[in-house]
Amino acid sequence: MRRIIAENPNWSLVLVPSLSSMCMQCIVNNFEEKQTYEQLTPSQQDFIQERLSLSLPLCVTANLIPDGVYWKRCCEHKWDLCDVSRYGYSWRRMFFERHLENLIELFIPNVTEPKTILDVLPLCKNYVKRLNISQLLPPIKDPQEERVEEEKEIDVTLINEHDEPCVHHFDLGLVLKELANLEELHLVYRVKECGMNFEWNMFEMTKRDCESLAKALKSSKTLKLLRLHQSHVEDKKCRLLVKHLLDHPSLRELDLSHNLIGNSGARAIGKLLTRSQLEILNLCNNKISELGAKAIAHAVSKSSTLLVLNLRLNLVRDEGGTAIVEALQSNTTLHHLHLGGNDVTWLTASALAKVLEKNKTLKSINLSCNSLSEVGGKCLAEAMSYNTTLTELNIGLTEVDEQTASFIDKVVCTNQLRAQETG
Structure with a gap:
């Protein structure tokens, strides 16, 4: 063979x-x-x-x-x-969300063709539910324009005439109107890693940016969460945004933290609370003082949906703080309240103590970094002896004596165990 x-x-x-x-x-x-x-x-x-x-x-x-x-x-x-767990375990959704985010973040006005983004939208509109835009690039300045601006900086009178920045960014309205399933929008008007090219106008939105964004938000009927932070949003821009968010059918969470919102913007947000279904409102690190806090307090007293209110690092002081906590006497939905770093004293703590004796809705309160003193601590301790529902009360750095703070901690721990047992 x-x-x-x-x-x-x-x-x-x-x-x-x-x-x-x-x-x-x-x-x-x-x-x-x-x-x-x-x-x-x-x-x-x-x-x-x-x-x-x-x-x-x-x-x-x-x-x-x-x-x-x-x-x-x-x-x-x-x-x-x-x-992939952050994208509902969908690889296709991850790809298109991050791909679209990258295109927007690298878009340079007057240089990049809008077609590069507009051509992608019909392909990804069914899969994008969240956009997290961590930067928006301004136009590249012409050398001649830079020389003109340098000459203007010499004349102080001319600087005052040009307060409104003229570096407009990519118009997000072109994108938002096409994304029929968008639920979350996280947005920062800034330039990452700008290095020695730093300029303040790289870290704020212009009036035209705000107008186009506001109109787009109104037409985005599926949006549940809007986070616009660290973008120098002041009162005028805040009012413009709120104007287009009134009676929004789906918005549930609004985060305008780390901006420049004052009392006028706070009044607009108070109006929004009464004409929306907001559940979470974050206004941390703004410039809201007593009058703005009162406007928000009035809205909180009428709200039937708000669950979380964060006013940390503002200037509400006792006049605004007492208004906020007194509003909780008629509010039956709020679970979490943050008034840390607001220059409130024992007067606000005393007003809150009266609420805690009867309120059965609040789950956590943060009063840290205020001057409550021993008087405020004793008021809260006495109220907590009657409260069985509060499972967190942060009074760190408030000048409350150790014995009172220890007693409050024990009551809170007891309430936590009770909450766990009742499921």
């Missing part, structure tokens, strides 16, 4: 690909010209997803390749960190 010895001793018949595998590989190699996918069996579709080129145009893959291995490969190829 004759034997045939292969030149390659490792060769065997197993190495010969099957005809079906060769056909599948042919589909992979020619996928852009002939898009065959839905007609295949599940196992064949898995074969395709594992081998498709990651450089295929999005217009080919966006609506044809379902969520799965292909989009996981795309994400892991493009970004080092990929936490």
